[in-house]
Amino acid sequence: MRVLVLGAGYAGVTLARDLERKLPDSADLTVVNDAPTHLVQHEVHRAIRHPAIADAISIPLSDLFDRANVVTDRVTGLDREARRVHLTDGDSLDYDYCAVCLGGETTYFGIPGLEEHALPLKRLDDAAAIRERFFESCTHGGTVVIGGAGLSGIQIAGELAALRDEESAATDIVLLEQLNTVAPAFDPPFQRAVRNELLDCGVEIRTGTTVERATESTVETDTGDIDYEMLIWAGGIGGADAMENERPLVRADLRLDARTFVVGDAARAVDADGEPVPASASAAIREAKVVGKNIADQVRYELSEDHDEFPPRPDPYRFDVPGWIVSVGDSAVAQVGPQIFRGSAAKAMKATVGAGYLTTVGAVSQAVDLVEEELYE
Template identity: 75%
Template sequence: MRVLVLGAGYAGLTLARDLERRLPADADLTVVNDAPHHLVQHEVHRAIRRPAVADAIQVPLDDALQRAEVVVERVEDIDRDARTVSLADGDALDYDYCAVCLGAETAYYDIPGLEAHSVPLKRLDHAADIRARFFDDCDEGGTIVVGGAGLSGVQVAGELAALRDEEDANTDIVLVEQLETVAPSFPENFQRAVRDELLDRGVELRTETAVQSVTETTVETDTGRFNYDMLVWTGGIAGNGAMAGERPPVRADLRIDPRTFVVGDAARVVDADGEPVPASASAALREAKTAAKSIAAQVEHDEYGDENDFPPRPNSYRFEVPGWIVSVGDGAVAQVGPSIFRGSAAKAMKATVGAGHLTSVGAVSHAVSLVEEELNT
């Protein structure tokens, strides 16, 4: 009996660690990831200004996992009919149950010139590229455009504004969003607080502005054209290449078929209340725990149950989070229930969230390092 976990982001690593203790001892567990470490994705923007944070937010999978076999390779294709996974090195793995936790890629929406002339922020090498371009092209003036004002775009804009201020550069940071507000998927009081934090930190906001095309030096929008020196694009997500660029819809049981689960940003999840689940780390972590229970119960039934018994019903995921939090340069905005926090309280909460996740995957020393980096910014 083999269980595959594809991807070791928030969903994949959490699910794999849960399966390590839930699966029967004779079940094989294999984790496939394109890097030998887990990356704390929501802290990657910090590496733009503080490259040393990279050490704190990368956790070796061999340290985080005790029982699972780790295969470091890119997933190329998933054949659900044959129950096989093809890898970039030409190998193939078969499975009895599979959890697809491959996350999402940057979406460019076929906007002419956008992918060719922009930098995304999904990996640490992207952060290093943004930092290098800042010092090469923008530290003596110019304009940096950040496309997309979701939480990722907000954090990038805030970090670049802080870097500009540290370097005493005469650089404009412009955050562009096609909808009418920043953080458009979140509650109105959270949106207002994020907007105020961005404005207080000198970020220019251009909402209700849709990017239509990009050249090497200009951004054409539906409200006009403007020049830029660097463009960072965080304006949407698309499925992983192994999923043909799609994020398939899955219901609250997180299954795309009886033996294949899709968890986290890799899917468009509708929860037990029929509500769409936002792509977020907090949702991915909780979905992973739901899927782990279902997979382990099914494996237990297949291995030791009576063949005449009905298989166990899969668990259902219901989206519930205590609040939201986002860093904006040296500041932060947090929502807990109906209450909004800014300043030192929000900043401490942000440090606690990242450290809490690292501690949950056994990386206590990394958690300490991250808190030191967060609170010293």
Template identity: 55%
Template sequence: MRIVVCGAGYAGVTLARSLERRLPEDVELVVVDERPYHLIQHELHRVIRRPGLADVIAVPLDSLFERATVRETRIEAIDADERVVRCADGEIRYDYAAICLGAETAYYGLPGVEEHSIPLKRLEHATEIRKRVLPLLDSGGRVVVGGAGLSGVQVAGELAALAREEDAPLEVTLLERLDSVAPNFPENFRTAVTQELTERGVDVRTRAAVRRTTADVIETDDGPIPYDAFVWTGGIRGPGALCERRPPVRSDLRLDARTFVVGDAAKAVDRDGEAVPASAQAAIREARVVADSLVGIVESWDAGGFGPRPERFGFDSPGWLVSVGDGAVAQVGPSVLRGRAALALKASVGAGYLSSVGAVRNAVDLVDEELGIAGLVDRD
């Protein structure tokens, strides 16, 4: 039997490592990704201010797996009917597959937005944002971040912190088309995030939907906004291998009997019928459920019996975390923390994840970097 894990993000790495430990040696496990590393996506914004952090949050795939075959290639299409993964360098047939390709940036057909903005999905994006912003630290100007979900909040906070560090005349504006930042989160969390942003110098503008963009002006419902650099985090779409769709899946996370879709690549509902948010914590927990399903399938396959009842995913978030420059906001149950306490909690969660995938040195370096940013440890 061959099981193919498409993508080495949070879902793919969690799933493949679990299967390595639990599947018989005669089951072939293949992990396919176009890059040779696993990116800690929720820390990517830090690279804008601390480029050296790239080495900490990009973990080589060959250090994460013990027996899985890693194939470094671009996945161009997945044919679930034929059970074939079509790659830039050939085809991979599978008995079972998990599509863990994550999501890409959506531009919604807004004129000029894709052409004139920089997304934040990859290390090269963070590098490009830094390259675009550095000259403005001397000359002054405005950086606009479109979209005030957690990614947009973190980018805006990081840019404001960079300007403050350099004592630069740089204005950071965060745009959101709805009536609050972090609009999909609880009210007390949204309120704390807004306060953290404004106290750190971010110009927050809600009900300011972007309509079109030229090389130097963003047209919004709130009027025209001139800019010098534009970062777009305003939405997500499916990966190219799925024709830019995020297919709907139920709580068993199956596209069909042989193919699962895990993490941000799918629009999933849990066993209570609730929509699952696109987030790292959801992707990791979904991957554990799919691992249980695949282990059960292999066991029944070997026994020659009927397949097991499918495992079903239930999402009950323990809380939410977002960094805002040198601070953060954390919600744990009904309680909301701000500032350094929240940042320390975020650092511990990030380090815990890195440790769980065996990247212990990276975990130590991440904690040192995060707490150094907050001034909670002496980095000298």
């Protein structure tokens, strides 16, 4: 009995570690990832300003798993009918159960010139490229444009505003959003607090603005053109190549079929209450725990000698998180229940959440390093 976990982001690592504990000893567990490390994605923006944080947010997969076999390769295709996963080196892996945890990729919505001229932020190399471009082109003035005011765009804007201030650069930071508010997927009190924090950091916010085209030096929008020295795109999430660049819609059981699950940002999920699940680390981690139990229950049932009982009914996933936190430069905004926090209190909460996650996956030394970077830099 072979179980595959494709991807080692938040969903993949959480799921694989749960399956290590819950699967019968006779079941084979394999994790496939395109890198030998797990990246703490929600801290990648920090590497723009503090490259040394890379060591605290990159964890060798060999340190995370005790039982799982790790294959370092890129998934290029998924044949659900044959229950086979294709890899870049030409090999393939068969499975009895598979969880697709490949995350999302930056999508450019077919906007002319955007992919060619904009920098994304998904990996540490992207953070290094943004930092390099800033020091090459932006420290003597000019404009940085960030497209998309979701959590990622907010954090990029805050980080670059802080870097500008540290370098005493005369640089304008402009954050664009097609919808009418920043953080549009969240509650109005959180949106207002984030907007105020960005304004306090000296970020110019232009909501209700649609990007229509990008050239080497200009962003063309429906409200006017903006000349720029650097353009960063954080305006949408698309599917991985292996999923034909799609994020399939899955219901509360998070299944594409009886033996294939999609977890985290790789899917557009609707929970047990019929509510859409936002793309976030907290949702991915909680989804993974539900899927881990469901896969383990099914594997135990299939390996048991007594099949007189009905197959186990999968548990549904219900989206329920205590709140939200987003970094804005050297500050942060947090919502816990109805309560909103800004400044040092929110920053301490974010450091605690990040360190808590690292501790749960056994990366204690990285947790200490992250707290030091978050609170004392």
